Amino acid sequence: MRYEIPDPFEPALLPALISAEDGLARLDERAGRHAVAEGFRERGQFFDAAAALWLAGELVHVEDLVLHDSHMDTRAPSHELTIAHAVLRTRRRLDLADADWALSTFGLNALRGEGRLVPRQESLEPSALRGDPDETHVPDAADDSMDSSLSDAFAEIDAAIARSERLLDIHAGSAAEVEQAAIGTQTQRVEPTGQLGLLFDDDWDETARLDAWRAVLPVADQLPASLGAAVLFDAWERIEPLRRQHWLGSLLVGAYLRFRGKVGSHVLAYNTGLKTIRHERRRSKDRLTRLTGFLEAMSATAELGLKELDRLSLARTQMEMRVRDRRSNSNLPGLIDLVLSRPIVSAPLIARHLGVTPRGALNLVRELGVREMTGRGRYRGWGVL
Template structure:
């Protein structure tokens, strides 16, 4: 599919009309994000770290929910800590990958994340063709490939001979076991094998290691270039509107055939770059998950962008509520620390519960530099204010404020 057939065009007149139609929603989303970010800048560091880490987990879970999957938050935190209580599912593995991806993006500068070279490297999209050099040849599609060495040609000839032998053997088997009832099935298997051979590269060792089912007509490079144009056009728009437009274009164009959820992280990075997320990486997917709006390509552009802007505001509102919840839990646990000795580690254990989504006895002992027996004693001292136990086991337990 070519980029021209994708049909995502944003003429200048339509862009100006979009700015007017979504001005109120854009301003509301920007104000909500700015207030939450300013509150995080003024909050205590332990609370800020807790909100950030919990936000990453909440966002990964929400993205799985948006795609129709199910990923319990407790299972995600336990899997991240290597304490699975049940066999990991495919959705859990995807959520764990998103969790790691958000953590990596949050540690990097927005300009570095959104640079064209970094985006191409992350999405696995080749850059523009390099100038011709001796020993290199250009394919009809414009990509550059290395000329085959003599030993590569010998290996390829051997592979062709082996393939010819296999085809001859298949023909003999078909003749020997000819059955009209299986004729259609055999023909389907032959067509499927030819299609997979066309999509995969069997001529090199690297190609044989990375066998996958990809559509050769997907045109990921063209889709990515169109999305890059939308991202550049948004530099002259308000910050929230530019991020919403970038996310809408990502959902429409789908530049990545395998990592569609990255668009939410990139939209949050655009918000960070424009000053609406200096202290955190906004949980855009969570806001969309909690709201009533559901994105669909059949909706009008203004309706889609307005719905995404409302999701930004919902994400900021959830962040405010989560910060309040963490502050309340910390205050309740700190009451148990009143009247303690000056060398007591109980207050540090409370801050560890606030800053980490999941805490184990071993983790607390390593962080506080005490023995596991001392951690067990401090857990008993917290009494009813102790966070919820997540594993349901009597040994190797874990607690967290979720």
């Protein structure tokens, strides 16, 4: 489980490193000040969640994820869609948390559904965040009993959600898998079924593997931010701390870049850029090839992000020109914000968010001139391409 640290001064890494550093800096500068920054961040959550499942070998349609997130599914959600929504929720959790929370012992335990949650603090000492995983650094909350009670309540809710998700994961499998899981709890171990991990493997020591991965953090901190993130992601791929949440590694890349201040405006949608790297390079036996590919994925993510900002900015300008002379209580400005914050919107989704009827939603879409994306008769969706 020990990860060998690569040579950070390898000349072959320099071109990809320089490109990644420059691209991420440009993206962060624009995303932090852009007029459509809020919509860019929210859309990126959906695209990155769908890309995470794509990298795991599963296809999840973005429109299905949008509807599932709004509790407006057109059909029963699949196991893959449930996992994609878990990725989406985790990304939002990282976006709302402090930059250093996800890399702390408390953060990692909370993200994997174990351990007691603590209230969010405005600032924590680095020693508390990067300390021994066996130690407990709980901020003094004696003067705030309400925070303590809320922490206990949230811990109970998270535990209940974790138990429910485990039951859903098992029932989403075949009958043979369910029977095998029941037998395995008594007599034998059950092997996980692929990267998505439908079942638990008791022989997989997650705590020890997480400790091995966290041991790479001090070394990554001494490297340039993008290279440190690439090393951490490569270590995650080699060590595989969480077999049922293997997708968490790419999310931690965004959290780490945010912690280092390289991309502080949002949690980088790293999976969208990782899709552009061939599987043979991402899984190569040569570490230099893998690290170069991971750095190129950051450059690709930055390039895709800049194009998305340009696209959203142009779409916003065009739609605002259509509503320039509308009355002050018009629902069209609200529709503009909704369209820019979702990859795709449907008539029921518009009606729910704006408080209008489905027929009224269709009229608003026609007035705004949003492009239809699905082309289906029974299900119509509009969005910015």
